[in-house]
Amino acid sequence: MRSGTFKSHLRLRDGREQVTGFQMAGELLGLDGLSAGEHASSAVALEDAEISAIPYTYLSELAGTSTRLRDVISRLMSSEIVREHGLMMLLGTMNAEERLASFLLNLSQRMEARGYSASEFHLRMSRAEIGSYLGMRLETVSRTFSAFAQQRLVEVHKKHVRILDFEGMTRQFELLLQ
Amino acid sequence: MRSGTFKSHLRLRDGREQVTGFQMAGELLGLDGLSAGEHASSAVALEDAEISAIPYTYLSELAGTSTRLRDVISRLMSSEIVREHGLMMLLGTMNAEERLASFLLNLSQRMEARGYSASEFHLRMSRAEIGSYLGMRLETVSRTFSAFAQQRLVEVHKKHVRILDFEGMTRQFELLLQ
DNA sequence: CGGAAGATTGAGCGTAGTCAAACCGAGTGG
């Protein structure tokens, strides 16, 4: 991805949807497609976005000639696996507040890495999409935002978020992996 | 892995544990270690097991000479990503019965692929480990097993499981990805 | 036989889900 924001998601036969990730500029999309020759998930742009499509065959050929590129590719896939491990931890063991807190802190980090403010940013996704990603209902997302605002951890106005107390967020919720 | 069963898991600072997968003969362990040069998760054998350790540098060199091997590797990593997507779907949207049903059906498939019975097998992991994997408490795992037994979907005696009604399991719980 | 670890079952509770109503902001048309 060159710019913009995407969401990746998958769907059960009965219509239930799970957002598997939000991608931002510089990140890769579609790493799940290499195994079966068919992508297991779909991706949708949440705003105007620019991407570069890289054909797998081309990438594979190039990889034959460069050790460095091979390392980069396996590293990217591996870090996708690590990212999903973290998400499984989140979905498997955390309560609503911990989920939203770690979501916000993660977003904040990624914004900062791209030269934006770490403390104040605009959410590209709806409450429902956040909820699907975090394994909770949109109403619970909304309520949890309100709870954070009341504790003076954040200020929220619709999709605009300002994080007031990073310390408090990380301390209050023991979110760090061992 | 050559034989046996492993579990992979990670831990939060406060001790909470999440089992991220159970591995069987023929499967790969440690794909998460390539990104940071350090593994994010640990693996523990649940019974006597045999493994072959493959140094990354060696594998990487080999990959330089063989297109076929490169394909195999990226396919393995990609299918690990797909597997985790499915697990996120499970953790994010399914209730207790659906989780256990899809766990059992998945195990069954993998047993069959290894030449064992698809309908009758021995669980290598404890209720607590199943629970951690499925994002629920061990008591809930136990209760759900009992509920399945009452509905005549399975027979369970401690770690011995016999699936009586595959149809019922899949039909009752809309578990198929679109 | 006794102890320990794992599994089952029960009772009561709490967190997040459900359903519903109200609100907000942006865009559209009379």
Added chain:
DNA sequence: CCACTCGGTTTGACTACGCTCAATCTTCCG
């Protein structure tokens, strides 16, 4: 310019699923 619609969000009341705590049972092993 105001009324209206519409999608997304917030808030409330009630409910239910799964968690917690606890007791009992089973199996295994010293």
